[in-house]
Amino acid sequence: MNPIIVIPARMAATRLPGKPLADIGGLPMIVRALRQAEAAKAGPVVVAAGDAEIIEAVETAGGRAVLTDPDLPSGSDRVLAALEAVDPQGAHDVVINLQGDMPFVEPEVLARTADLMARTGCDIATAVAAEASPADRGNPDVVKAILTMVNGEWEGRALYFTRSTLYGDGPVWRHIGIYGYRRRALERFCAAPPSPLERREKLEQLRALELGLSIHAVVCDAAPLSVDNPVDLEAARELAGS
Template identity: 50%
Template sequence: MNPIVVIPARLASTRLPDKPLADIAGKPMIVRMLERGREAGIGPVAVACGDPEIAAAVREAGGRAVLTDPALPSGSDRVHAALAELDPDRRHDVVVNLQGDFPTLDPAGLRLVIMPLDDPRVDIGTLVVPIRDEIEATTVSFVKAACSFADGQTIAPALYFSRQAIPWGLGPRWHHVGIYAFRRAALDRYVSLPPSPLEQRENLEQLRALEDGMRIGCARMEHGPFGVDTAEDLERARAILAERGGTRRQ
């Protein structure tokens, strides 16, 4: 595999305006994400920007930025659009869509997300972490993945994703971490599809892929990053990275 990492980012945010430019330990959050991507060491890293202000911050930090149409409906669409400029010759056959709001991410997670693609039947790789308590299991903003890992295995097929606590009954439950590794052809196919019924019902884009028959493989992590969605999340990320000197989780 020859991966490329693309971070989609735009300023519009209902809960935390201008989030990509929020200062975290002396650098904009989008620059912190650029650093996390580089630390993974799996391939070149670029930012698909919905706004020129984000592109300016990325370029000032020595990063590669591509301006995309701010009206694009999703991060995956933004990543796909940026690839036309980043890799017109299609040298990269795997595209990692790295969310722009995980500044405390351990870069090992990016190396892990491509592992499901070792199976040629899998179209998309993603990450899950164990659900620790009932509050997490029943909080609708935490997306759950229905998957089952055989003893000693770290990869399992995703059967469904939901905002509800799934599956029912005793046993492990899994919290989905919204980072994806697409085969290039799978990303082409995904963005060509209209929103699907279950995607619209659950407000979860990954269900579009499942409803179209694509296979998603989940790689398990013991500890996942938290997404910065609120002012409280931002202060938490600032405290963590300030304590660590701006570096990733050790």
């Protein structure tokens, strides 16, 4: 297995325009994500940038970036475009997709995602964490992963992902938006149109399940902060200053 980490980023975020370059403790957010990915030592790191400004910031910090079409429909499409640009010969058979709005993701999460792919035959690997509070169960902004996992296990196969409320005994796993793809699985995923369940739940990982691709998840200690709006950005700045 020869993995590569690709970080998709674009300036035109709906709720926080320009967020890849938002200053967090003296560093652009995309550079913080880059540094965490490099620390994982799970393979070379490339930023899939939708804008020239992002490339300039990454290269100024000593990183590698490639310009992708800003009109690509999703981060997954941006990852595939960057992968084809930097590795047209297909040397990297696994790609780890790290969102550029996770400036404090633990490098171990990326390393464990790559390790999960190495140890299993799954098409896609991802990560989950335990619910932060009982309120997570009914929060549609918290994506829940339903896994084939019994007590004492720390990884399992994903049966479904949902925004709906989960009832009954047992843990509720919050999905962390980090993915490891077999290259062939990413190509198949991006070639397919959005699926019915994906459109219903607004969760693109359901397209993979409807295609018959297998997804396994590893349990991590906590979900990293994802910067989606101005409130999250202030929280990130406070965390950087702590």
